[in-house]
Amino acid sequence: MGSFDRIVLGLYSFLLTIIIILSISFLSGWRYPVDLINLSGINQMQKETVAALLIILILAGIRLFFVSLKYQKAGKHAVVNDNALGEVRISLQAIEGLVEKKVLLMSGVRQAKPKIVAEPPGISLYMEIVVTPDINVPQISGLLQEQIKEYVFEVTGITVNNVKILVESFAVNKPRVE
Template sequence: MGPFDRGILAIYTFTLTLLFLALAAYLAGWPEPVQELWQEMQLPGQEEITWALLGVYVLMGVRLLWSGFKGERKKQAIVHEGNLGQVRVSLPAVESLSEKVVSAVQGVKEVRARVEAVPQGIAVNLRIVTTPDINIPRVAEDMQRQVKESIYDIVGISVHEVRVTVESFFARKPRVE
């Protein structure tokens, strides 16, 4: 949740707290102050302001609900401590490196990588589109080995697991002219 959403949440929570305090006062037997406030809001010429505030608060509620349910991917980084300080490598950078390594493999037409941090290092999930004329188990094993070695050589972190999923086969026939 960003600073904008936190500000909306603070205003929304403060206002709802005041509203529920007024409701509690009304239910506790102090109806005069609440009724006076309600009558003040119903004066002619202030209905537009009341409707506008109501609309703003509904929009704020929808925004907070959406913000709460959207899947926000944490921007993680791999950290190495060296003699001169920290070195951070973002997970999207490792994803990009994995895609570059796999795209160089013969028979792979498309690749999407997803990297996640695990206690033993990182796990790499590869989704590939390949030609149908290759040996999938052999090529997948080569990909796994190459990705693991490249990440360790370049980034310096051990790869715990490399999962390969073949999503489809690329079988476009050449055009005859």
């Protein structure tokens, strides 16, 4: 849910709470809320304003209803093992950190930014890397794909469906040795 939807939800729930409180007070015998809602004593411009506000509330309610029904692609976790004692989950961020550490150990790779997407029966990995100009890109990318797929399965038990690599740039600067 985006920040716009959160703001709409907050305002909508606040106004709905006020309406519910006024309705409950009316049902308890307090007649002042009826006088507040009585539209016969207001002019045409005020009626249009009230009607506009009610339409906005209805539209906000419809939007929030459909946002709540929206299909969520994948959760923030990947299920690893489902047994009699419960469910074991590993966050996608943890897997990203694992992959990043493994990739940075390879010679010729300077930076790695993995992004993992949960897809049924496993995960897919999209990675942007920065490499040194003295390596063979097809060779290192094929090696990376194989090693990452095997390593993630070995450590987590999660199947990696595919590994897509984007060579973002070639690092020109040699690292300083201190």
